[in-house]
Amino acid sequence: MSAEExxxxxQKNNLLSKSYHGSIILEYASNFLVLPKELEPSFYFKFHFxxxxxxxxxxxxxxxxxxxxxxxxxxxxxxxYRNYFPQTPLLCLPLCFAEFVIGHSSRQTHCLFYxxxxxxxxxxxxxxxxxxxxxxxxxSNEAAAYYILSIQKVFDTxxxxxxxxxKEPAEALQALLEPHxxxxxxxxxxxxxxxxxxxxxxxxxx
Numbered sequence: 259m260s261a262e263e264x265x266x267x268x269q270k271n272n273l274l275s276k277s278y279h280g281s282i283i284l285e286y287a288s289n290f291l292v293l294p295k296e297l298e299p300s301f302y303f304k305f306h307f308x309x310x311x312x313x314x315x316x317x318x319x320x321x322x323x324x325x326x327x328x329x330x331x332x333x334x335x336x337x338x339y340r341n342y343f344p345q346t347p348l349l350c351l352p353l354c355f356a357e358f359v360i361g362h363s364s365r366q367t368h369c370l371f372y373x374x375x376x377x378x379x380x381x382x383x384x385x386x387x388x389x390x391x392x393x394x395x396x397x398s399n400e401a402a403a404y405y406i407l408s409i410q411k412v413f414d415t416x417x418x419x420x421x422x423x424x425k426e427p428a429e430a431l432q433a434l435l436e437p438h439x440x441x442x443x444x445x446x447x448x449x450x451x452x453x454x455x456x457x458x459x460x461x462x463x464x
Contacts, residue, residue: 366384
């Protein structure tokens with residue numbers, strides 16, 4: 259749904275400034291960084307994404323209270339949320355993925371790969387701490403596998419992972435990864451989004 263469609267829906271259904279218990283706003287946030295909480299997010303975001311002109315930047319704290327997820331919130335979206343959902347918690351997809359791997363890393367390192375079109379997000383955590391997070395523009399399954407296996411080797415991201423896609427499984431990428439992982443858990447974001455959001459239930463009191 260575009261910002262214009264969302265605004266039309268809010269106006270049509272008289273949603274202005276109403277509060278809905280248990281509701282959240284989830285931004286896709288394909289452009290993101292994970293930074294120590296002490297760092298000023300605006301400088302680093304503009305340095306990493308110079309092609310984005312005058313970004314409206316948001317920062318959300320991870321559950322470890324040591325790192326923050328920094329992402330672009332388009333101004334139109336920001337205005338909509340302030341006008342129509344001022345009391346609704348704002349989340350972003352990278353935050354959900356980061357908390358998911360943190361929650362699955364108490365006994366061993368766990369990593370998650372999210373693939374959608376030409377975007378690859380990679381997250382890894384060890385002993386309840388996020389140890390790696392990045393995003394890549396990729397144009398083939400081979401390129402995605404190259405980044406994933408390079409990260410596995412350099413950052414020791416373990417032998418178990420989760421592979422998440424939108425609506426259809428990434429069978430070709432999974433086949434490339436299977437020789438290098440003991441276990442690959444697969445998720446479809448369309449049907450399994452609740453699994454990733456549920457990792458934040460304690461923080462959001464859903």
